[in-house]
Amino acid sequence: MKDYKQITTETIRQDSRYLDLLSHNFPTIADASTEIINLEAILNLPKGTEHFLADLHGEYEAFQHVLRNASGSIKRKVNEIFGNTLREMEKKELCTLIYYPEQKLQLVKEKETDLEDWYVITLNQLVKVCQNVSSKYTRSKVRKALPKEFSYIIQELLHESSMDPNKQAYINVIISTIIDTDRADDFITALCKLIQRLTIDSLHILGDIFDRGPGPHIIMDTLCNYHNFDIQWGNHDILWMGAAAGNDCNIANVLRMAMRYGNLSAIEDGYGINLLPLATFAMETYADDPCGFFQPKIDKASSPYTEKTIRLIAQMHKAITVIQLKLEAETIKRRPEFEMEDRLLLHHIDFKKKAFTLGGKDYEMRDCYFPTVNPEDPYRLTEEEQEIVSKLHHSFVSSEKLKKHMKCLFRYGCMYNVCNSNLLFHASMPLNEDGTLKEVEILGEKYKGRNLLERVGQLIRTAYFAENDNPEKDFAVDFVWYLWCGKNSPAFDKSKMATFERYFLTDKETHREIKGHYYELRDREDICDMIMDEFGVEGEHRHIINGHVPVKAVKGEKPIKANGKLMVIDGGFSKAYQPETGIAGYTLVYHSRGFELVQHEPFTSTQKAIEEGIDIKSTTQIVELSSKRMMVKDTDKGKELMVQINDLKKLLLAYQNGLMKERAV
Structure with missing residues (x-):
């Protein structure tokens, strides 16, 4: 906070209009300095955990379960917290409760003989789990995630230490009052959903929510309400x-x-x-x-x-x-x-x-x-x-x-995303045989690489949103079909879609769909580096993350390619692909210590998960570990916060040097 070398009177004067607007939110020296302290503290917290999923294809039960158990993260945390102090069956029961609180509570109430004792034990256990998963966030961020109904009570429980005998008595009174006022079920449900929410900080879906499976509309309902x-x-x-x-x-x-x-x-x-x-x-x-x-x-x-x-x-x-x-x-x-x-x-x-x-x-x-x-x-x-x-x-x-789901897809979606040194896109980057970016002609203009994906994204939006008098509307509507099956489509990139041949011709040679050059060249580090350069992806450890092509793990194919620079995470959530992949999907998890790839086995059913505590069996593979723990300051969000801190420092100096007056509060 003492480093003001780059801030001069001249730079403050140049930004006077912006600083005047900023002063409305931070009208005094105390307000500006407090916010600087707050943001500096956030920069030094561990980065939030990102989860990457691809090719869900309507398999809503498996998808929802993976969200609820945070790809196995909650089970690992329960094991870490309670170790040998709980039996395996007790830990399994606690995990099932966290995943499906409303449904599990009904079963517990049907068979539990001493319900009040169960409430006391369970609430204390849930508070410990919640304290653990909330520890990497600021109180402000946790507070924003809290259900309004129980916000104050949960804050009290999360930030009081049970090691202090006086505080433990205080916690016991809160818990007993929750039970006495018949709010235990609602409170348990609120805590479980908070644990789920805090365990996954952000979720990236790398395409193909629709088709094949029974519930793409249910997946979309879940996503449209996700945090x-x-x-x-x-x-x-x-x-x-x-x-x-x-x-x-x-x-x-x-x-x-x-x-x-x-x-x-x-x-x-x-x-x-x-x-x-x-x-x-x-x-x-x-x-x-x-x-x-x-x-x-x-x-x-x-x-x-x-x-x-x-x-x-x-x-x-x-x-x-x-x-x-x-x-x-x-x-x-x-x-x-x-x-x-x-x-x-x-x-x-x-x-x-x-x-x-x-x-x-x-x-x-x-x-x-x-x-x-x-x-x-x-x-x-x-x-x-x-x-x-x-x-x-x-x-x-x-x-x-x-219409509702399309609004959600357009609001939160695009053809690609660059996030924390990772380039995300679903399928392909059209390439020539020599590995150079392939030019694709659209309406008389040629596009390649980043410009191609951005132009494609614009036309998809034009097809849906543009008025009929828009000169590009008719073409855009036709082009969205081309993106489904056209040979130069970055969402497809094959020689043809052999629909007629597969249905009507016996000769399997006619069924062949030859993949574009990207699918073979992406195994090369230099090709991945060239593509990431094209998209301005920076960082010592940068990656491309794709879905689209199922990884045939059953045949020994690896999802990590190009010496770790590319990760393909279509592991077969779709039941139709599971015989081909031999597994039932991947989750790529990026936390403060690096990347882990979680490989899932087939999910039985939500009913069995609730009644029998049958979780998805998952195997975790460490993909890349950081030499030092990543903090918020090492992320894209950290860069944004540092810009904000610099602006606030200018405002603070403007107040201190009399270039701006503090506002009356």
């Missing part, structure tokens, strides 16, 4: 954003994915999309079609669907797939700049031979029943199909729940 998070949009998120913006190709793809994985509840119950017109059309049009290759990817043994419903989903699946292929053809023809003419495939079907002919070669077809495709004009929608598209379009753009 501190950001999202880097993934290709599946962008797909839904395009659907909400009214792109019919995106809408068809969203519905196809829902049918493929049997997740009708997210569409109908989650977002209120009316699927009856599509169901009626599919039942009539494909009544004589077994739709064998359109069976949903579900476990029939545990599925709530009957055989009749599964058959209907398969019929709807085929119906929307054919509609999608026709809709995409319209866009491809309208946008030659997308260079996707090779995706126009329906006219290559020889309906007489029941074969697909391309480049003089015939390919065997799995399915050649297309009652709505006219061989003379294969890409034209029938009147019934057009009517279904119109009704689905209206349902998507009118869904209030979807």
